[in-house]
Amino acid sequence: MNLRAVGAIYSFEMARALRTVMQSVISPVLSTSLYFVVFGAAIGQRIQEVDGVPYGAFIVPGLVMLSLLTQSVSNASFGIYFPRFAGTIYEVLSAPVSYLEIVIAYVGAAATKSIAIGLIILATASLFTPLTVLHPVWMLSFLVLTAITFCLFGFIIGVWADGFEQLQIIPLLVITPLTFLGGSFYSIDMLPPLWRTVSLFNPVVYLVSGFRWSFYGKADVHIGVSLAMTLAFMLLCILVIRWMFKSGYRLKA
Template sequence: MIVNHRAVASIYRFEMARAWRTVMQSVISPVLSTSLYFVVFGAAIGSRIQSIEGVQYGAYIVPGLIMLSLLTQSIANASFGIYFPRFAGTIYELLSAPVSFVEVVVAYVGAAATKSIIIGLIMLATAAMFVDLEIRHPVWMVAFLLLTAVTFSLFGFIIGIWADGFEKLQLVPLLIVTPLTFLGGAFYSIDMLPPFWRAVSLFNPVVYLVSGFRWSFFGQSDVSVGVSLAMTFLFLALCLAGVWWIFKTGYRLKA
């Protein structure tokens, strides 16, 4: 299969340029939000909760904060990136161009994942100004960062195809992903919950993402890192299958 590198690069550069045109919203806003989280959670709550499993509470919440931003930003970037051409009608030019659906997905998802990873790294640098951080497994930290960004950018791509209005672009991130992240151990260990609620939490897919990412920082996790990795790959496979089905059937692309 011959890949049209020029087409992929063109779409990728266009999507990245859009991020730099909205740098206040794309970069500065997440940094300010992170600082506020540390003021509220790190100072106010952290003064009452000294540590969790031997880790200072301010440092303990860093992986959860980054994961929260990574999920929401990946979905938002990818969903808006593909929805706007549908809204403006330029999607037909893309569909009629000599570009395969694989190249379209790689370009849009690659740009969305790149932007969310950059924001994640900026948040990590911001967090380091508030607390002492130790990353015990930096390679695995980067691996989880990449896998999560790509997976949820694919999920955002699906949402961008499914949505038939701007309000629906915010529906899944605000009403589903963000609550699941808060209830997925982003700011606490699920081992602190009663047995029944801990069992219920294991049905939350975000638990495995946060747990695996936190393990790469502190060597501690609520569930096995192998299970976390397997669940991430499972969701990635489901998203790839969803994107393949969309382009195979033309769902909401040609309507």
């Protein structure tokens, strides 16, 4: 593996993130604080506990996942789209760098930024409510696995998009609604049987459930199922990216 090439692309992407600290870090932290003010203060007065967990603490894993998913998709999609938009992608493709190394560099940089933001949001949340992490290794594992998976998904969007409008349409119209409806601010066990069954078709449910289990040992879905669904989605993204590079889909045109 050409580690120097991977490191060069990775360093360039990380340097770009440092130039946009306001957008990359401060904005998600402010959004998290507002969520705590609105949901923690307003709804928390009416719902004291969920599954024995104080409501303010219960919504923390969902808030982290909300930011992690949106940031992962946005970071990775813009990271590969901008070289396509500027035309510099052809220099990368013509360099002695394999497709695998390109994906590792771009996805690795995007995942690093997303994980850092997730940890910052977690630290911010701890200022509003006491947190307990029963399974810290699982918590970090789910954080990393989710970030990589949705960075791969964001990479696909960045290759597929023909303009900045298409670049934003999936995060705004698909990812964010699925996250809100995926049990981020409630337990799906609180829903009527029909809607609980419908919720199980939402892939974000498994991510939020597994991540919440690592905190409190309570989950809407078995931890094994959550892990299997996450790995299955990651494998699907890898196969799609492999096809994109093999066929040259919107990369070599």
